[in-house]
Amino acid sequence: MPEIKSKLPSVGTTIFTVMSSLANEHKAINLGQGFPDYPMNAELVELVNKAMKDGYNQYTHMCGLPALRERIAEKIEGLYSTTISGDSEITITPGGTYAIYTALTTVLQPGDEVIVFEPAYDSYIPNIEINGGVPVLIPLVHPEYKIDWDLVKQKISPKTKVIMLNTPHNPTGAVLGADDIKQLQGIVAGTGIFILSDEVYEHLIFDDKKHESMLRYADLYERSFVCFSFGKVYDCTGWKMGYCVAPPALTKEFRKVHQFNAFSCSTPVQYALTEFLPNKENYLQLGPFLQKKRDRFLGLMKQTRFKPLPSHGSYFQLYSYADISTENEMDFAIRVTKECGVAGIPVSAFYKNGKENKVLRFCFSKKESTLEEAANRLLKL
Ligand SMILES: Cc1ncc(COP(=O)(O)O)c(C=O)c1O
Numbered sequence: 202m203p204e205i206k207s208k209l210p211s212v213g214t215t216i217f218t219v220m221s222s223l224a225n226e227h228k229a230i231n232l233g234q235g236f237p238d239y240p241m242n243a244e245l246v247e248l249v250n251k252a253m254k255d256g257y258n259q260y261t262h263m264c265g266l267p268a269l270r271e272r273i274a275e276k277i278e279g280l281y282s283t284t285i286s287g288d289s290e291i292t293i294t295p296g297g298t299y300a301i302y303t304a305l306t307t308v309l310q311p312g313d314e315v316i317v318f319e320p321a322y323d324s325y326i327p328n329i330e331i332n333g334g335v336p337v338l339i340p341l342v343h344p345e346y347k348i349d350w351d352l353v354k355q356k357i358s359p360k361t362k363v364i365m366l367n368t369p370h371n372p373t374g375a376v377l378g379a380d381d382i383k384q385l386q387g388i389v390a391g392t393g394i395f396i397l398s399d400e401v402y403e404h405l406i407f408d409d410k411k412h413e414s415m416l417r418y419a420d421l422y423e424r425s426f427v428c429f430s431f432g433k434v435y436d437c438t439g440w441k442m443g444y445c446v447a448p449p450a451l452t453k454e455f456r457k458v459h460q461f462n463a464f465s466c467s468t469p470v471q472y473a474l475t476e477f478l479p480n481k482e483n484y485l486q487l488g489p490f491l492q493k494k495r496d497r498f499l500g501l502m503k504q505t506r507f508k509p510l511p512s513h514g515s516y517f518q519l520y521s522y523a524d525i526s527t528e529n530e531m532d533f534a535i536r537v538t539k540e541c542g543v544a545g546i547p548v549s550a551f552y553k554n555g556k557e558n559k560v561l562r563f564c565f566s567k568k569e570s571t572l573e574e575a576a577n578r579l580l581k582l
Contacts, residue, residue, distance in 0.1 A: 208331050215323055216550035223535065224544035230575045232563040233544040235371065235516045239568050241436040242483065248473035257472045263460055265293025265444065266471040272478040273444060279481070280403075281416040289449040292456055295466050296441035297401040297430030302328045303462065304397050304426035304445060305363070307455045309334040313362035318348060320551030322371050322399065334362070336553070343558050344510045344521070346373040350384040357388065363395045364388075368413060369402040369514025372551050372562040376406060376513045377413040386420055395451075396421060401430035401443070404484045406514040407492040416446065423448055426455065431474060433516075434484050436566075442470055491516070491566060498565040501576035507561075516566040519548065523559040525582050534561055541578045 220233040264270065270287030277285050285291065294300040301324065309315070311333030317325050318341050329336045337356050342349050353364075364385070368377040389396065398415040406412050415425040427446045432438035447455055477483065498518055499509055507520035526533050530547030538544045545561035565572060 209327050212327050216546055217323075220534065220538065220544045220546055223538050227539050227542060229538045229542040229544045230571060230578065231544045232565070232567065232571075232575055233546045235564045235566070236438040237436045237566040238571055239436070242477075245435055245437070245473055245477050248476050249469050252469035252472035255472075257469050259468060260465050261468040261471060263465050264456060265291065265466065266468070266475060269293060269471045269475040269478070270444075272475055273446075276478060276481075276484075277416055277446065280412075281414050283416050283419075283422070285416070285446060286449070290452050291444055291446050292452060292459060293442070293444050293466050293471060294428075294459065295443070295463050296432065297399065297428050297443040298324050299441075299463065300426070300428040300443050300445040301325070301397060301399060303455055303458050304428065304447070305329060305332050305334065306458050307426075307451070308362060308395050310362075312360060314358060314360040315363045315365060316353065316356060316361060317365050318367075319553065319556070320346075320372055320548050321365075322367060323551065325365055326553055335360070337361070338553055340552075340556065341370075341373065341375065343560075346370065346375040346510075348377075348381055348384075350381075350388070353384075353388060357392075357394075361392075361394055363397050365397045365399070366415075367399040369406050371402065371515050372517050372546065372548055373510070373519055374512025374515045374517050376410050378410075379413070382413050382418060382421070386418065389424060390420065394424065396425040398425055398427045400427055401433045402515045403429065404434055404487040405491050405516060406488050407495060408513050410513050424451075426451060434487065435477075440467070440470055442466060442474070494565045494567070494572070497569065498563070498572050498576070501572055502579065505576065505579045506582060507579065510560065516564050517562050518565050519560050519562055520545075521558070521560055522582075526559075529557055530559065530561065533559075537561070537579070537582070541581050543575045543578050 217234045224231040270291040274285045274287040305328045309332040313334045314337045315329045315334050317336045326336045403412050415421045430443040506525045510519040512518045530549040534547040545563045548560040549555045
């Protein structure tokens with residue numbers, strides 16, 4: 202039998218799969234994986250059904266349905282006051298993760314360095330390594346998980362090809378501010394460094410913070426691949442639909458990679474999104490809606506001995522359990538799942554070499570009853 206020489210020898214099963222199986226096994230409430238447990242918008246479901254019944258079931262344009270790309274360009278203009286061409290700067294992809302992978306594959310040559318801030322969304326490092334790149338890991342500063350820009354300056358080398366950003370941030374809920382943008386501008390000016398900006402949580406931002414998209418800044422956008430996910434915006438993570446926005450020269454190369462991978466994405470879903478997207482309220486209300494959920498969860502958790510860390514965006518709220526246990530994060534997460542029936546994710550899993558801060562991540566994009574029951578169960582500790 203032929204033997205595979207693994208391209209990702211150090212990669213095992215993701216923490217989400219591990220914790221979700223454990224949650225199933227112990228009939229635990231799953232606040233581990235990041236998805237809503239409430240129904241998505243019924244009108245959008247109807248629109249997809251209609252598109253299928255109307256016969257839009259064959260391959261569509263490689264770059265995405267032209268009308269959908271136009272609607273996205275209009276949305277970007279409204280939100281970030283910049284003019285983007287749907288024709289030459291937007292590519293529809295099967296999800297945000299695919300967009301990130303494709304962007305890295307587009308730019309990386311073997312030995313190129315990529316700055317990655319940790320804790321990091323779990324696909325980033327394997328995506329870099331499979332492309333022969335070298336992740337240069339920089340820890341965000343606990344407990345606010347801010348970027349230490351002096352450290353970034355020290356880590357920049359002639360081999361630095363990409364800086365990866367994620368705002369609002371998974372798993373911490375940290376968001377970039379105006380100062381971060383200034384620092385970033387100073388660092389990349391006059392260099393050949395690309396920016397890969399994961400903005401899948403663009404609308405999930407709270408406390409009157411402004412989403413600092415790379416699309417707002419011409420000097421940053423000229424070197425950026427900006428990745429988005431419809432799954433996060435319309436509560437349909439299972440649809441795996443997203444897009445990448447990048448300047449024409451970058452998009453041209455991105456599409457060369459995309460063309461021989463997915464080639465095109467679900468046609469009926471794209472027709473449905475084209476009709477649905479102009480209704481701004483659907484995405485403008487998302488931040489306030491999830492902020493209420495975050496605040497409700499924070500309120501419910503006050504009775505427990507968990508201590509919240511600041512979270513200004515995303516689906517996630519971090520909690521310190523330093524007052525409860527000295528166990529490491531993985532052991533504690535497993536015990537809480539088994540004994541209390543609530544699954545969370547150990548934040549150490551978002552570090553390549555682990556890092557113990559006694560913090561668990563809980564997802565609050567859940568029904569009121571789910572959040573209430575979870576907080577009640579955590580009272581046991
Ligand atoms: C930071 C981050 N980026 C990307 C994604 C993936 O988006 P998609 O499901 O559209 O691939 C997620 C999903 O959890 C995420 O948290």
